[in-house]
Amino acid sequence: MSRTGGDLVVESLTALGARTVFGLPGQHALGLLDALHRSTLRYVGSRTEVNAAFAADGHARTTGEVTPLFVSTGPGALQTLAGLQEAAASSVPVLGISSQIPSAGLGGARRGFLHELPDQQASFRDVVKHTRVVRAASQIPSAIAEAWRIAASAPTGPVWVEIPQDVLLGPAGVPVVSELSGQPIVLEIRSELIAEAARVLADAQRPVILAGGGVVRSGAQPELLTLAEKIGAPVVTTFGGKGAFPWHHKLSLQSWLEDWHTTEVLQDADVLLVIGSGLGELSSNYHTFQPRGRVIQIEADLGKLESNHRALGIHADAKLALRALIPLAEQRDAVVPELLTKVQQRLDGQDLTLERDVLASVRDALPDDAPSFWDMTILAYWAWSAWDPRDGAMHSAQGAGGLGYAFPAALGAASTVDGPVLAVSGDGGAMYGLPELATAKQHNLNVTWLIVDDGGYGILREYMTDAFGAASGTELARPDFVALAESFGIPAIQTTPERLRTDLADALADAGPRVVVLPALLRMFAPTHLEHR
Structure with a gap:
């Protein structure tokens, strides 16, 4: 032909x-x-x-x-x-x-x-x-x-x-394509901006770093670690920046961006170095964050540079900018605020044992290097703040916030990953992905799908109840997910919070697609003090 x-x-x-x-x-x-x-x-x-x-x-x-x-x-x-x-x-x-x-x-x-x-x-x-x-x-x-x-x-x-x-x-009309270049355009570093950033950081008494998804995308994790340790700056990671900084490092303030204690730490910094984040809605505690000190923003997306807050704006790839900044930065001792203790005290004051245990069970069941994909569901909202990604990347639909992301995205990852992949959905989001059970079976993709079934759009139920005193349009008729998965030839099991760790670990250990269904009504933590709303 x-x-x-x-x-x-x-x-x-x-x-x-x-x-x-x-x-x-x-x-x-x-x-x-x-x-x-x-x-x-x-x-x-x-x-x-x-x-x-x-x-x-x-x-x-x-x-x-x-x-x-x-x-x-x-x-x-x-x-x-x-x-x-x-x-x-x-x-x-x-x-x-x-x-x-x-x-x-x-x-x-x-x-x-x-x-x-x-x-x-x-x-x-x-x-x-x-x-x-x-x-x-x-x-x-x-x-x-x-x-x-x-x-x-x-x-x-x-x-x-x-x-x-x-x-x-129609006919190709030209010879077979043997060589083609799609090399990306490199953002050139402006040395005067890097020098100015180093000067501002040298004068800081309370520097803090906010690391976003741009750090992860550019592979700048080693450079971020080197800079943070050199200037003694604690690091907060955005939800999209999960994995940008070691979760349990002495300088890590983790990702509790919806807690006002974190907002206060970011606001109180006399120099806030923002790397790879546009300081959008989720990264600014729903635009309640108002910096009181200087802001330095390193951002590859020109449209996001200073789009929300005035800053020393540096249009650059995170990795290249940090490489240039490290030799100019001055060594200093670290001062780390007692943020995480305050966050845990607030959580301890709420009745959230079930939610914390469920997330801990998922973390314990998933191998350290396995990637996970999360839908817009209450357990994912918890994971944004509380999930330790370890050596496996955490991905969610928090960019645009649409339902149905987790399972098909996990299938895409499983087509290239040698090992298990986890997808997490609520029952509402799971309904979007049900046809892809056929895809998972046909291609024998190694994805375990955890469906947390609370009978409706759980996070919207909470939002409406908080705002209006009652929810409407949030309750859902849904299938027997276990029987449905089995009809596609995919092994499935219904679990309990007490058995979740074991059942999920067993599913992840088996090759090929698996479904684990957890009937549970989870609640969100109270993210911040009402007076700051």
């Missing part, structure tokens, strides 16, 4: 270093899927497009690599938007490649093609970093290399390429 535009797509991705593609077939995208079986790329097909986008997200977070996503035109493409919004909010490099209607229908005229939109590309412009519509087969390698480079350049994030059906099915 002659090579097609679809072959150019897979040849380009292979030349750029891709290994796995996620997606879903569709009428206009058949040229992409047809070319896949002539390539060395592994294909993992999901059951809905939004879950395919979440799976690509999970793979990209786990590998740190640009991850391709294949979908079809119109409804298929549009269903990826929630997943791509999460990827954009969390700076995850997903490369979406969508088909389009035949070229004759492009340009706004209504030709009556199936799945036709007047301007499909417009739906993605405000969600992803970059969009492009390919018009000829010869454009495909350069368009994909351009998109790959943009996705991989700091701040990393999703991109979108559309290719008409006739271009995908």
